[in-house]
Amino acid sequence: MAAEKTVRRAAIFGASGGIGNALAAALGDRGTEVWAGSRSGTAVDGRFRGFRFDLADERSIAAVAEHMAENPPDMVLVATGVLTLADGTGPERSFRKLRAEAMEEAFRINTIGPALIAKHMLPLLPRDGRAFFGALSARVASISDNGLGGWHSYRASKAALNMLIKNFAIEMKRTHKGAVVVGLHPGTVDTDLSTPFQSNLPDGQVVPPAQAAANLLAVIDSLEPGDSGKLFDWQGAEIPA
Template sequence: MAGLADVNSINALIVGANRGIGFGFVQKLLQDDRIDYPEGGTATHRLFAAHREPVTPELSQLAAQYPDRLILVPMDVTDEDAIAAGIQQIRESVNQLHLVIYCVGLLHNEEIQPEKGLQQITTEPLLRYFQVNSIGAILLAKHLLPLLKHSEPSVFASISAKVGSIGDNQLGGWYGYRASKAALNMFMKNAAIEYSRKSPKTIVALLHPGTTDTRLSQPFQRNVPPEKLFSVDRTVSQLLAVINSLQIENSGQFFSWDGSELPW
């Protein structure tokens, strides 16, 4: 069965492109040999970078460097109207996408820290975890269907986390983050089943990136062995290798950065 690696011309959408792994995907895909110009100078490959406002200077600089290839799309994944508006902006430029990667994730911020025990659980942080880590992805799946439903293979991948695996959980803690990633896994498993009927050439997959040296993981890197702490560039390269290896029979599955399948 054909996968994304068999498509010569791709349009891609990276959601969460401002920084971290999402920004790394934008950088890497701009270097992809398949993103090129044919004779005549018209871009046949488009890369859409969905971001929260304000856009970071680094992403703005890339957009200025690649004005005909990289298109910035403002998108707040906690607002369905904003998601719909962003998808409409994309549809004004292209009629199909081949690769979508949901890279948005919340583990901590100024107001939220992962819970170590039951007494630290409160309602508002839990709701925020689910809004960002789970609900945004499934709303994206809802609005993206027309752009992924076409005759060529396509992939819709979401960055999940091994700590969202119920079967692998031996330590407990991090209630909101773990549960929201487990919810993401179930949402996208459901979406894979529905897409198999409505967009049968779309592969819906969940990916564990490993511990990556980003702002999300920085407070929790102390006990990570150096060989297990990946640079953003390494993580992106590893995940793209997994994405390019996916076949339609892999839709609805959960993979680690090395291509091994993870338990639910």
């Protein structure tokens, strides 16, 4: 097992969700100063500093980056994402179910929002020493590993996120030699996102958020700059594009 990497300050976007909150708690237990971001801006743990952001409002993300510029993070985690939309629209099982409005919403949350976070937060990461940017992605975003089809908007929006992560990693390598920029697949976690899809899963496949956070941090600890631009699962295995 890799030794724990020292993280002085972490900014977590989506800290009110199950995985984001668990990641914040685990990092806080390590002694990391945690900035916990949500739409309300209220930190659920008194140890954390809350901040407000909205994935659909770039100005709110830019304001967060400006506020953090004097004491910037050395780790940024994007723990946001959507599978079932707010109106109840779930992942499409057939191309006949595609709707432009639903696709746009999936891409706005799963792709464009994280990209805008990267736009404003990546420049804050330290140029000397280790810096980390990670965004939650999904195994089903793998094009080469897709044998079932369906879930069109979710798969496509996360695959697009993976491409952006690759692009950001290439760009960051030019100026931040110690930076690691990756996508992270947490597995099936017992959160609101996965609840509608847990009934047919085998026992033990669904893990609680605290365990998922521990798994992801163990993977993060093991990663080096040469791993930048890739997608890793909760066991540390690279997922093919």
